[in-house]
Amino acid sequence: MSKPLFQRPRGTYDIVPPDYRSWRYVLGVFETNSLNAGYDRISTPAFENTALFTRSVGEASEIVSKEMYTFEDKSGNSLSLRPEGTAAVVRAYLENGLASRPKPVKLYKMEPMWRYERPQAGRYRQFYQAGVEVFGSAEPLIDAQVISLAARFYRQLGIEYSLQINCLGNAAARRKYRAKLVDYLQAHTTKLPELVQAQLKSNPLRILDSKDPAMESIIAGAPQVIDYLDKASAKHFSAVLELLDNFGIAYELNPRLVRGLDYYTGPLFEFWGSHQGMQNAIGGGGRYDELVEELGGRPTPAFGFDLGVERILAELAKSKSAMPQAHPTPIYLVSIGEDAKAQAFVLEQELLDGGIASICELPARNLADQLARASKLKSPYSLIIGKKELLDQTVILKDMTSGTQEMVPRAKIASELSRRLAQ
Ligand code: AMP
Numbered sequence: 001m002s003k004p005l006f007q008r009p010r011g012t013y014d015i016v017p018p019d020y021r022s023w024r025y026v027l028g029v030f031e032t033n034s035l036n037a038g039y040d041r042i043s044t045p046a047f048e049n050t051a052l053f054t055r056s057v058g059e060a061s062e063i064v065s066k067e068m069y070t071f072e073d074k075s076g077n078s079l080s081l082r083p084e085g086t087a088a089v090v091r092a093y094l095e096n097g098l099a100s101r102p103k104p105v106k107l108y109k110m111e112p113m114w115r116y117e118r119p120q121a122g123r124y125r126q127f128y129q130a131g132v133e134v135f136g137s138a139e140p141l142i143d144a145q146v147i148s149l150a151a152r153f154y155r156q157l158g159i160e161y162s163l164q165i166n167c168l169g170n171a172a173a174r175r176k177y178r179a180k181l182v183d184y185l186q187a188h189t190t191k192l193p194e195l196v197q198a199q200l201k202s203n204p205l206r207i208l209d210s211k212d213p214a215m216e217s218i219i220a221g222a223p224q225v226i227d228y229l230d231k232a233s234a235k236h237f238s239a240v241l242e243l244l245d246n247f248g249i250a251y252e253l254n255p256r257l258v259r260g261l262d263y264y265t266g267p268l269f270e271f272w273g274s275h276q277g278m279q280n281a282i283g284g285g286g287r288y289d290e291l292v293e294e295l296g297g298r299p300t301p302a303f304g305f306d307l308g309v310e311r312i313l314a315e316l317a318k319s320k321s322a323m324p325q326a327h328p329t330p331i332y333l334v335s336i337g338e339d340a341k342a343q344a345f346v347l348e349q350e351l352l353d354g355g356i357a358s359i360c361e362l363p364a365r366n367l368a369d370q371l372a373r374a375s376k377l378k379s380p381y382s383l384i385i386g387k388k389e390l391l392d393q394t395v396i397l398k399d400m401t402s403g404t405q406e407m408v409p410r411a412k413i414a415s416e417l418s419r420r421l422a423q
Contacts, residue, residue, distance in 0.1 A: 011125030058262030103136025122279030158321030283307030
């Protein structure tokens with residue numbers, strides 16, 4: 001095979017058949033659960049004004065400082081491919097007047113994201129997130145309901161997870177904690193790796209989820225954000241945990257969990273899968289009560305999450321739970337002779353018009369070859385038309401599992417198939 005002239009860009013992938021079937025299944029489960037819980041879909045452009053992300057995600061965050069795909073358009077505007085899902089939804093919520101709708105406003109989204117990260121298993125430069133955002137309620141119930149929505153989704157897919165949860169306080173509490181953490185880490189400066197030294201100035205909270213083994217014991221002794229919470233945040237957090245207990249959702253308190261975005265203000269969480277080593281976060285989110293105001297709206301409490309679709313698919317592929325067939329296997333139409341072939345093509349169109357998955361193929365094959373092809377496609381039934389059937393206006397209906405055959409009037413075949421497939 002000659003080498004193609006072009007390859008896909010590093011860190012991206014193609015979805016080739018039959019892989020999209022699993023995508024459709026996973027996104028379908030997500031969408032059904034979101035709709036059931038009263039969410040409506042929102043979709044925003046692939047790119048936004050760069051300032052939206054610098055302002056919301058934070059200039060010092062890794063996503064903004066290192067990973068954005070930023071470019072100038074022909075008018076000299078600085079635009080960036082969306083690196084995360086929340087800021088654009090907040091922008092759209094404000095711009096489209098969704099803020100005037102009855103609260104809470106509940107939105108879900110399924111979109112690609114782009115980050116210039118070092119590609120490895122489970123880490124791509126273009127990846128899909130499925131997520132939700134809820135605007136306009138500060139109630140702990142919202143936090144628990146949203147976390148429960150994500151947990152239900154994993155449960156329905158048969159994915160084992162561990163839910164990690166932590167809480168950041170209000171702005172004053174976060175400032176106080178940040179100062180304590182910096183003091184503590186500065187006392188260890190001689191032992192801090194270079195990257196951590198830099199983070200100490202720009203994004204000290206992020207040091208807590210460093211995976212560098214040299215940081216393990218230092219982090220273990222670090223002050224914990226939970227001890228610096230303001231009263232209201234502490235009360236809110238314990239109410240959320242109590243609700244999760246009531247809902248039967250197990251969690252682990254994780255004092256090191258901070259996540260990489262600046263806008264979180266309260267409880268935050270991550271779901272960790274069981275299969276993927278370092279890239280084991282299969283979703284995460286939290287409360288961000290200050291972001292709407294930061295982006296020009298009225299103060300509006302909000303809560304949301306984003307789940308990584310590729311990592312969920314990878315978990316599914318490795319887990320033992322069988323993926324349900326996302327699409328019905330087609331009926332296979334078999335014909336013998338030229339006239340019968342023409343009739344089989346007409347019948348195929350009729351079945352497709354009636355919403356019955358069916359395949360009728362061109363190559364002239366003998367009966368045995370055609371039936372072998374039907375078995376290969378795992379067709380539940382094949383329909384056979386030969387000279388005799390053509391004359392009698394009938395079709396042979398063959399059950400591919402039992403091998404039994406029967407004659408069905410041509411005019412009744414579509415309704416007969418529908419009846420059988422519905423059973
Ligand atoms: P984040 O908000 O950055 O925690 O992202 C939410 C989820 O998206 C993560 O838990 C991952 O499952 C997924 N994710 C984040 N970055 C990537 C990436 N580069 N490639 C694939 N999935 C990702």
